[in-house]
Amino acid sequence: MKTILLLTLLLISVNIINASESLKAEIDKTAPNFTLKDSYGKTHNLSDFKGKYVVLEWINYGCPFVKKHYDSKNMQSLQKEYTAKGVIWLSICSSAEGKEGNYSNNEINKRSKDYGLVSTAYLIDESGIVGKMYGAKSTPHMFIVDPTGNLAYAGGIDDKTTPDQEDIKIAKNFIKVNLDAGLAGKPFPVKTSKPYGCSVKYK
Amino acid sequence: MIKIILLLILPFILFGEEKLTNEEKSNLVKVEVIPQNQYIKNNDSVLIAFKFVMQKHWHIYWINSGDSGLPTEVKLTLKAGISESELMYPVPEKIPFSGYTNFGFQNEVVLFKKIYIAKETDYKFIVLPIKISWLVCKEICIPQDTTISLKFVVTNEKVHNVNWSKNLDSLYNSLPQQNNSFTVNAQKNKDEVTVRFKNEKLHEIDFTNVEFLPFASSIYDYKEKPKVILDKGFYSIKLIMDKNRYEEPEKLRGILIGRKGQFGDINSNSLEINCDFEK
Numbered sequence: 001m002k003t004i005l006l007l008t009l010l011l012i013s014v015n016i017i018n019a020s021e022s023l024k025a026e027i028d029k030t031a032p033n034f035t036l037k038d039s040y041g042k043t044h045n046l047s048d049f050k051g052k053y054v055v056l057e058w059i060n061y062g063c064p065f066v067k068k069h070y071d072s073k074n075m076q077s078l079q080k081e082y083t084a085k086g087v088i089w090l091s092i093c094s095s096a097e098g099k100e101g102n103y104s105n106n107e108i109n110k111r112s113k114d115y116g117l118v119s120t121a122y123l124i125d126e127s128g129i130v131g132k133m134y135g136a137k138s139t140p141h142m143f144i145v146d147p148t149g150n151l152a153y154a155g156g157i158d159d160k161t162t163p164d165q166e167d168i169k170i171a172k173n174f175i176k177v178n179l180d181a182g183l184a185g186k187p188f189p190v191k192t193s194k195p196y197g198c199s200v201k202y203k
Numbered sequence: 204m205i206k207i208i209l210l211l212i213l214p215f216i217l218f219g220e221e222k223l224t225n226e227e228k229s230n231l232v233k234v235e236v237i238p239q240n241q242y243i244k245n246n247d248s249v250l251i252a253f254k255f256v257m258q259k260h261w262h263i264y265w266i267n268s269g270d271s272g273l274p275t276e277v278k279l280t281l282k283a284g285i286s287e288s289e290l291m292y293p294v295p296e297k298i299p300f301s302g303y304t305n306f307g308f309q310n311e312v313v314l315f316k317k318i319y320i321a322k323e324t325d326y327k328f329i330v331l332p333i334k335i336s337w338l339v340c341k342e343i344c345i346p347q348d349t350t351i352s353l354k355f356v357v358t359n360e361k362v363h364n365v366n367w368s369k370n371l372d373s374l375y376n377s378l379p380q381q382n383n384s385f386t387v388n389a390q391k392n393k394d395e396v397t398v399r400f401k402n403e404k405l406h407e408i409d410f411t412n413v414e415f416l417p418f419a420s421s422i423y424d425y426k427e428k429p430k431v432i433l434d435k436g437f438y439s440i441k442l443i444m445d446k447n448r449y450e451e452p453e454k455l456r457g458i459l460i461g462r463k464g465q466f467g468d469i470n471s472n473s474l475e476i477n478c479d480f481e482k
Contacts (some may be wrong), residue, residue: 026446064346100343128301135447137303138271154447160275163338163346192449195420198344199271203299 015059021047025143027191034090034130038121039108044090046145054088055175056143057119058136058200060101061111064163065197066139070115072165074142074173077155079118083177089119094131099201101139102126111132128202138197143173146182153178153195214472228347231258231273232341236351237371242362243329243355246322251353252371253277253314253335262307263337265295267420267457270303273338273346274420277316278330284321291315291378294460294473295416297425305424306416313374326357379458379473382466386437391456391480394444396423398455398476399437410438415476418458420447454479 023032031054033047046054060066064201069075079089093108095101103111105124112122125131134143135154144153158171178188223231232255239250255263255275264272276291292314295306318331338347387400395443400413402408417423424443431440459466459474466474 024446037373062343064344091223132302137443162336163273192447194449196273197271198340199300199305200304201342 003106009162013179019116024134025151025154027151027154029151030149031145032133034133035131036123038123039105039112040193041105042121044121044123046090047086047149049145050149051147052086052088053082053179054090054145054148055082055119055179056134056145057089057091058106058131058141059091059093059122059138060095060139060198060201061098061103061108061115063139063198067166068163069140069157069168070117072168073116076116076177078173082175083118083120085179087179088184090121090123091117092123092124092125092130092136094128094136095197095201096128096203097126099203100198101201111138131200131202136200138195138196139200141200144175144178144182144188146188152182152188154195155189155190156195156197159193160192161196209266223345230338230343231261231345232256232263232347234335234349236333236353237366238353238355238364239367239371241355242358242360243318243320244359244361245320245336245357247323248317248319249355249359250263251316251318252367252375253316254306254311255314255337256311256341257309257339260309261339261341262298262305263312263339264297264305264464265308266290266418267306267416268338269298269305269307269420269425269452270300272305272307272340272344273303273336275308275314275316276335277335278334278336279318280334281318282326282329284324284326285329285331286319286321288317290320291375292345293374293378294458302426307340313371315375315378318422320357327410329355330447331355334443344452373470376468376470377463378471379475380466380468380471381475382468384467385474387476387482389478391452394443394446396442396452396455396480398440398442399434400459401437402467405467408461410465413438413440413459413461413465415440415442415457415459417442417455419452419456421445422450422452423460 035045037043083089140157142157148154158173160167160171174190174193235254237252243249263275266274270316279287298305298307315366331353334350338346384404385402392399424445429440431438463472
């Protein structure tokens with residue numbers, strides 16, 4: 001009896017381990033689903049957007065590398081261009097309570113308005129569960145989910161890993177090259193790149 | 204009343220560091236550039252030390268910053284006939300954050316670089332513009348840089364710089380050593396890399412305590428310290444690669460870290476590894 005009980009417990013624990021492993025985002029595999037509330041309190045599921053390209057942008061308004069792309073309007077112009085083409089753009093903040101980038105919804109909405117953020121939604125991931133599931137390490141850290149629901153890109157926004165705004169002009173923007181290719185029915189030219197920036201301010 | 208006071212104070216506690224004054228920011232890291240010699244001969248080299256002193260609890264980064272951050276860099280503008288070594292970093296500290304790992308330096312660190320002058324140049328003196336850039340982080344990160352110029356007189360004399368201390372010699376000697384008496388090979392297999400090493404001369408030394416840190420960032424998973432096992436006369440370390448890595452490494456470069464003297468040189472606790480993957 002004891003042996004059966006132990007074996008059952010072992011099987012359950014193996015299944016739990018497998019389940020948590022399968023929830024790790026991996027290139028060319030199904031992007032793990034998540035449900036998060038936006039800064040207006042509306043709930044969003046990744047699975048709601050199946051059939052569309054979805055950009056996941058890890059954000060922290062206090063991080064100088066995020067500021068590089070927002071002060072220069074680089075991020076907003078990408079958001080504007082591709083959401084107009086039917087792409088879903090989710091900005092996700094995994095900053096824990098008390099950490100840099102964790103603001104009240106009112107403060108987020110004020111900052112987003114001041115910056116002219118035009119992403120589909122600004123999602124709050126205060127627990128960091130979604131960030132850890134995707135392996136988001138830095139801000140900005142970018143991911144693209146393709147219309148079949150697979151993770152098609154993970155990495156940096158571009159190839160100039162500096163905080164210098166001037167570098168944006170000469171950088172190869174991986175979100176742009178991939179979405180342009182994808183929307184034209186071609187495979188993504190870059191599947192992974194080196195993410196760079198501040199650490200995500202997890203718990 | 205207490206609640207009101209707390210509510211008034213809380214934003215400063217939570218986000219106070221964002222409000223550092225320019226003076227406070229400029230005091231976070233003090234950088235000093237010290238050449239070993241002020242004079243340089245044709246067909247010779249000169250060592251330059253870059254000393255960083257950080258405010259308490261703030262850190263800057265190693266050549267591999269780890270899961271976030273940016274490496275500390277030194278860029279020289281070189282004239283014809285002048286060349287440079289790679290930037291030499293000492294062994295970094297592990298700086299963990301929420302299940303991830305950064306590699307960097309707290310309190311104080313000295314990096315080194317050598318410049319070389321060709322055999323026949325007409326220079327009477329060399330002005331060397333140097334741009335130093337780093338990211339300094341605690342709860343928040345601030346990118347910083349500075350540009351300085353060093354002037355070297357080209358002469359046959361070799362005059363020691365009085366500001367070059369014995370401590371700088373000692374720090375230079377404790378950098379990861381390059382010891383050719385080690386046999387090192389590395390194999391790549393899907394998402395794993397196995398590093399194997401041995402040293403016939405140091406065969407009595409146990410290397411199961413050592414750790415390998417790669418120079419490349421965002422390629423390897425640093426969550427757990429890999430075990431070192433002794434297998435058929437070789438010490439073997441299995442490194443796990445990040446499944447979302449941005450490139451396939453063509454070489455294995457990094458450092459083995461152990462105890463002082465363990466790799467042969469009594470001043471150093473680490474060995475630089477630079478090897479191609481076996482086909």
